[in-house]
Amino acid sequence: MTVTHPQPVVVLVDSQMGENIGASARAMLNCGLTGMRLVRPRDGWPNPAAYSISVGALEKMPPVQVFEQTRDAIADCQFVLATTARARDMVKPSYTAREAATELGRRAAEGQKTAILFGAERAGLDNDDVALAHGLITIPLNPEFSSLNLGQAVLLVAYEWSQISIPAKDPVPPELLPAPHDKFLEMCERLEAELDANNFFRTGGHKSIMIRNLRNMLSRGAMTEQEVRTFHGIITALTGKKTAGQKQD
């Protein structure tokens, strides 16, 4: 994950439990976010419980900044979204977490500094704080059981942010790639010959159809070369024969 654009800052307003601040920090760093700001944390700051639950995240991040007012915490931000559990009676664009990540990323790509607000554990953000935001984030969840704790809500929003710049996957080592097809077919043909010698194909159905079904079955797993050799070993072991040039392994 390479995030070279400005990241959103995460602003926790009126958080009550240090544990939730710590869990939020851990979730943020899991997703590559490092800018945390607190507005009026109930138990002050720094908070030992937060450090303990963050399992090192708070030590690895730049120092958390603490503010008295939400407006001060977002003073330098150019675009602000407020996370809310429910739609509010306000005329504001509303984003799912995934749509929000796209929009935040689009603005980050322009060089905008953005922020995401999260409210207190039970009460959420008050309407005055929501009114400061340019839009809402509502996480679409089971409508009959939608209450997330603070750390979980931060995780989902931060996770969606992290997915908009998806890392290139590590290349797969060659030995884990499927075998060249001729190696595979050679193995099929050996199996079929052995089965034929044991009257397998007399027991029902047309031989050509049975062979096709066998190959369908065996090909779906896309065996590696090592696995093709192993399968040769299985045939050899089961038939009790050695075949020139085939080694068991």
Added chain:
Amino acid sequence: MTVTHPQPVVVLVDSQMGENIGASARAMLNCGLTGMRLVRPRDGWPNPAAYSISVGALEKMPPVQVFEQTRDAIADCQFVLATTARARDMVKPSYTAREAATELGRRAAEGQKTAILFGAERAGLDNDDVALAHGLITIPLNPEFSSLNLGQAVLLVAYEWSQISIPAKDPVPPELLPAPHDKFLEMCERLEAELDANNFFRTGGHKSIMIRNLRNMLSRGAMTEQEVRTFHGIITALTGKKTAGQKQD
């Protein structure tokens, strides 16, 4: 969110803390998942701490099922993904959480019963349990700080499931769906016993690792019940033995 297709079951293996089971249940129900299975929960079941942390989720879900072995917990499942923190040295398809949700949804639309495995808090899943799965889920996170707690991992995977919309599809005839996992494992065990009787496992490597590799190879294709019977027929034909109750076809 209307999910009328079969849902993945969530299987927690060797979970240690009741709190994490409860947080997982809450996260599952947030995302509309209700099938939880536990394998060897350290502190037994039911667990008061789990109920407390789930804030009602466990009461709203069908009863949690408890198993001694992972294989029993997935015996009726046709497609199984194992959540791992890192890529394993195994030949298995690897999915991001988002890709996994798409694949699970595709299979759900066909009527397949699926499962998602999660390991213990620190150790994760052991390799033998991973070998039972058809593929891996690895959640792409900050590579320098990727450790998630169990409830957070369950939340992200369940959340991705909740975000897919499952397309309406014609149902796939049951005979074209993968066999229940216990039928497949029974077949593996018969093959392994025959190979053992033919000294296959003396030829190199450790037997347990060779068995794990065999199961990885054979599981990737997700055989149908008919194919499992065919494979029994292959073993019978190659060994020249009849096994009571196994018919060639």
